[in-house]
Amino acid sequence: MQKKRILFLGETYRADAITWMNGLKEFGDFEIVTWELHTRSTGVSRIKRLAELSKSFLTIRSITKKFNADMIIAERTTSYGFLAALSGIRPIAIAQQGITDLWPQNSLLYPFKKIIQSYAFKKADLIHAWGPVMATHMQNNHVNMSKVMVIPKGINLNFFEYQDNCNESIxxxxxxxxxxxxxxxxxxxxxxxxxxxxxxxxxxxxxxxxxxxxxxxxxxxxxxxxxxxxxxxxxxxxxxxxxxxxxxxxxxxxxxxxxxxxxxxxxxxxxxxxxxxxxxxxxxxxxxxxxxxxxxxxxxxxxxxxxxxxxxxxxxxxxxxxxxxxxxxxANYAINMKKIADKYHELINLRSD
Incomplete structure (x- = not known):
């Protein structure tokens, strides 16, 4: 049986992204191809990033055709989430990385980010809230909460083992x-x-x-x-x-x-x-x-x-x-990532029925 394929939009150097992708491979047996913006979202480069974002649509469409993805997932509900919503791939899962993903609040691009986030929320089949604080933001913005999955990716507890250091003298x-x-x-x-x-x-x-x-x-x-x-x-x-x-x-x-x-x-x-x-x-x-x-x-x-x-x-x-x-x-990585991977398979199966 052929592996299900996921197109991942996000910054692949980030530890959170690596954890997410590795968990999907390990517990969902997914094949993953990645794409990311090359301009960092800092200072003046935010304008350059916006320009790159506007040109990315055709690139992602091209990748979509070549890779024949069964699903698309996006890190953040703004930039990558918006591109996922425009990709033509279904189902779509987007993840809110910060409390709102609308940062910085004093940015001239803030109203634009709010618009594209709202669009991504509406188009997504699944929205990840890695914690309750993110779900609160979504609820306050009238997101359809039936699409929201509130669960952290978790950490590898076999790797991060407990050690009692309470009796240390300093x-x-x-x-x-x-x-x-x-x-x-x-x-x-x-x-x-x-x-x-x-x-x-x-x-x-x-x-x-x-x-x-x-x-x-x-x-x-x-x-x-x-x-x-x-x-x-x-x-x-x-x-x-x-x-x-x-x-x-x-x-x-x-x-x-x-x-x-x-x-x-x-x-x-x-x-x-x-x-x-x-x-x-x-x-x-x-x-x-x-x-x-x-x-x-x-x-x-x-x-x-x-x-x-x-x-x-x-x-x-x-x-x-x-x-x-x-x-x-x-926050057990093995349990939580299995739940997330199973949900992705469920969404893919519903789309193919």
Whole structure:
């Protein structure tokens, strides 16, 4: 029997996209071909990206004919979702990656994005909300909720195994977000500088790469904490669980958040989360029960809460066990991706009947 074929529209270098595609191959036995825009959606290049988007329709139509896809899926409900809606392939599944996908709100293109998102919502046969916060946005925008599947892709729990680090004698914190302005690594470094002044021992590991790497290294020296901070740079996927398992606190201070696989990975490995007080995080974290929620740029508050979390070891012990259980029940990659793959087969079969 011939494998069912999927055309994937999205940025294939992204970890979320790789997880999605690999899950469909593993649990749905799909054959996948990909296409993506080459211009990044940043600054002035957003205009160039829009121009590229306008020329992409014919290219995707050509790929569609050659590949003979049984289904098309799109990362984001705006750019790629709009192209999927125009492709002529059915069924269509689109995924909302952020809280709204309409970002930045002060952009001149915001009204245009809202129009093409609405069109993609109407044309889609299935809409992925990787978490409840995304489904809320869809409901507020009068999306047909019978088409919405609310489930995260999940993480590989055999890979991200639990490790009890609650009895460590010092703070061992880890940050696993890209070194980009929106993740506020500078705030985290300044909070740990306060701990240094208070003679509180700590080790801070900052994983990943990005445009701010050199600036953040320089800042750590200016703050006098360079000997306490390790910048790993880009690491292999095999090394990430090991670093998480050696840590007892996970810190993440972005200014916006949808559904964070990084948070699930930390929770699975036994790190106590200290994260931004955003709707996306509040879907999973209950204040001072299984983590801490604080404002993104409150440096003193962050420092105080890091100390509170470390000193309240009994709360942390209970929290990390509950978090592992939660991830096993709600964010198990093997279970969730099988459900998603089965849904795709169901949609394809309905279309072919």
């Amino acid at each position: 703070i061992k914190a880890i940050v696993t977000r890209s070194l980009l302005p929106e993740y506020k690594h500078d705030v985290i470094l300044k909070a740990f500088a306060i701990l240094k002044k208070q003679n509180i021992p700590f080790e801070l590991t900052i994983v990943g790469d990005g445009i701010l790497l050199s600036k953040l290294k320089k800042l750590s020296k200016e703050l006098g904490i360079e000997n306490n901070v390790t910048f790993t740079g880009r690491i292999s996927n095999n090394d990430l669980p090991k670093l998480l398992q050696k840590s007892n606190l996970y810190i993440s201070m972005p200014t916006t958040e949808g559904v964070s696989a990084s948070l699930f990975e930390a929770m699975a490995c036994g790190c106590f989360p200290v994260v931004t007080n955003l709707p996306g995080n509040k879907s999973w974290i209950i204040q001072k029960k299984n983590g801490i929620l604080i404002e993104s740029e409150n440096i003193e508050k962050l420092a105080n809460e890091i100390v509170w979390a470390f000193e309240n070891s009994e709360i942390r012990k209970n929290a990390v066990l509950e978090n592992r259980k939660f991830v096993e029940e709600n």
